[in-house]
Amino acid sequence: MQNIDFAQLADLSPFELKDTLIELAQAKPDRPLLDAGRGNPNFLAVNPRRAFLRLGDFSMQEAERAYAYLDAGFGGIPDTDGIVGRFDTFVQESGQQPGVQFLQKAVSYAKDRLGIEKADFLSELVNAFLGCNYPVPPRMLTHMESVVKAYLAEEMYGDMPIAHDFDVFATEGGTASMTYSFQTMFKNGLLKKGDKIALITPIFTPYLEIPGLSEFELEIVELRLDEETWQLPQSEINKLADTDIKLLCVVNPANPASVKMSDECLDALAELVNTQRQDLFIITDDVYGTFADNFVSLFAKLPYNTLCVYSFSKYFGATGWRLGSIAIQHNNVFDDAIQAMNEEQQQRLDERYKTLTENPREIRFIDRIVAESRSVALNHTAGLSLPQQVQMGLFALSCLMDTQGEYKAACKRIIRERHNTLYKNLGVALEHDANRVDYYTLLELDVLGRKLYGQAFVDWFKDANKGKDFLFRLAANTGVVLLPGKGFDVVHGSVRVSLANLTHYEYALIGRETRKMLDGYFAEFQAAQ
Incomplete structure (x- = not known):
């Protein structure tokens, strides 16, 4: 050597x-090179990818209708009128191709389970696949958000009652979700240099490295997992009683240990936060939750305090697609902390966001994350690319429709x-x-x-x-x-x-x-x- x-x-x-x-x-x-270092899976979800390709065929037919009389390769923005009938014809003519039946089932599922009219759903899918408009709303397409919300609710709540009163921001992978969340907390004064944040360690390396960057300079308090059980001892959970700790970052199931938090550990964390630290900000990164049995996220256990980061990369074999999400409950500690700031702080934020609305104090934290993802001034061009949102939605639908798991x-x-x-x-x-x-x-x-x-x-x-x-x-x-x-x-x-x-x-x-x-x-x- x-x-x-x-x-x-x-x-x-x-x-x-x-x-x-x-x-x-x-x-x-x-x-042979036996590289078991990085966690990029060598398996992937086939059916939603086939559906994406067949959606492309239908979308191109729709686009070509607008300027069919021209021979210069022109297409136009598809017309919603009659789109359901044309889709039914497409299914009859192409139904033997892999992916077409998936699309037909997806349209039916969206109507029956999510209350989305077929014409509206198809129109959003087709226009998004073509990528011929800006993302509107910039946070996430309306129906794609409904689909992803249903998927996250299905996967993050285990046996707990499912709640749907949260919003989703589609991002360029889980890494973008992490980056945007930290940036927005700083820009809005929820974190400042020198603040303490807690990390449940061992943990995915960037969570150790980001706090030390010059733009953050955060002090890390470690809550160490027992390296035999990979659960948090009560003595470590008790560290969160320190009110100087502003934020808790969690990867659950843990990386690299690949063990989920036990019910007892979740209950102990919830007990401390609910009784002593209702002001605590929590970011939970749950990318591996879909591989666990009966997974329950802190997003479900401590909904008021928790921002959920979820990436589609591992479960669907889609690291190259860069598909991630941020989910925040409607009633949350981030918004309440901003509303509780003094007048001087509020005026500073009014100045930062004044170009977005005449009432900047009404901008919710999740929408501030959207704005900060494009340095506020480019908020009108924020949002994950629309074809990426379509593939994300199809991934989510593939699991929602897989009733046998x-x-x-x-x-x-x-x-x-x-x-x-x-x-x-x-x-x-x-x-x-x-x-x-x-x-x-x-x-x-x-x-x-x-x-x-x-x-x-x-x-x-x-x-x-x-x-x-x-x-x-x-x-x-x-x-x-x-x-x-x-x-x-x-x-x-x-x-x-x-x-x-x-x-x-x-x-x-x-x-x-x-x-x-x-x-x-x-x-x-x-x-x-």
């Missing part, structure tokens, strides 16, 4: 460190089978945990070492600082690329394995190759005795 200056790599995000690891893994071209069951099954295969080939028995999701798994080197070789080996491994180059040796010697748990603020020496992006066979290889590496360390340990 080539000499590596670890000091130069110390400050790198794990997502940037992976490039060095991939370079090492590819040093032997005749060996076949797609969800298949998603869960594929990652859990990979999880079991990995550990079987590592030679490690697994304990059941009903809250485990398995999109990722953490290989904790001291836990593995203790199970396989005993505590004396673990002590030697730590004392000899062998964990420092474990990932690099693994990549160079076996072609396996994993990410360091330290990059997500995991305390114990560990590596994160994505269970979403390789084949079943390749996870078996990763298990065997990782075990060989550990066996090699054990041989070193024995020789040193």
